[in-house]
Amino acid sequence: MDACGDCAVEDLSAKAEQEEEEAKGDEKQAEHKARREEEDRELMRRIQEARDEEARRKIELEKKKREALRRISPCPAGYAWRNVGSGWRCAAGGHFVSDAELERYMG
Numbered sequence: 697m698d699a700c701g702d703c704a705v706e707d708l709s710a711k712a713e714q715e716e717e718e719a720k721g722d723e724k725q726a727e728h729k730a731r732r733e734e735e736d737r738e739l740m741r742r743i744q745e746a747r748d749e750e751a752r753r754k755i756e757l758e759k760k761k762r763e764a765l766r767r768i769s770p771c772p773a774g775y776a777w778r779n780v781g782s783g784w785r786c787a788a789g790g791h792f793v794s795d796a797e798l799e800r801y802m803g
Contacts, residue, residue, distance in 0.1 A: 761795075764802050769793050 758779065765777045771786035778785055783794035 760802065761798055764798055765793060768798075768801050 761779075761784070762777060765784055769791075771777065771788070771791050773786065773788050773790065775787040775791075777793070778787055780792075783792055783796075784798065785792045
């Protein structure tokens with residue numbers, strides 16, 4: 697093969713190696729992107745799970761508070777208790793039990 701033929705073969709070989717390296721780089725980038733996306737999905741799942749768990753805890757605590765209210769202080773007029781932020785007020789509005797009082801009772 698003549699000098700120009702050798703140069704063309706070397707150019708093609710170099711170009712093929714470069715394309716191969718670029719393809720490997722693209723594969724690595726795709727792998728990294730896929731891994732990041734999977735980590736993001738896992739994190740979002742864990743966040744949602746934590747929110748669900750927190751919601752369950754809040755509901756369970758409210759249930760326990762309502763049960764405690766019925767035991768220690770049923771509304772004298774027979775009305776249901778409503779959570780009003782800092783405590784519980786009967787639906788008629790005339791009776792109130794604070795969260796602090798309720799928590800002391802619940803221990």
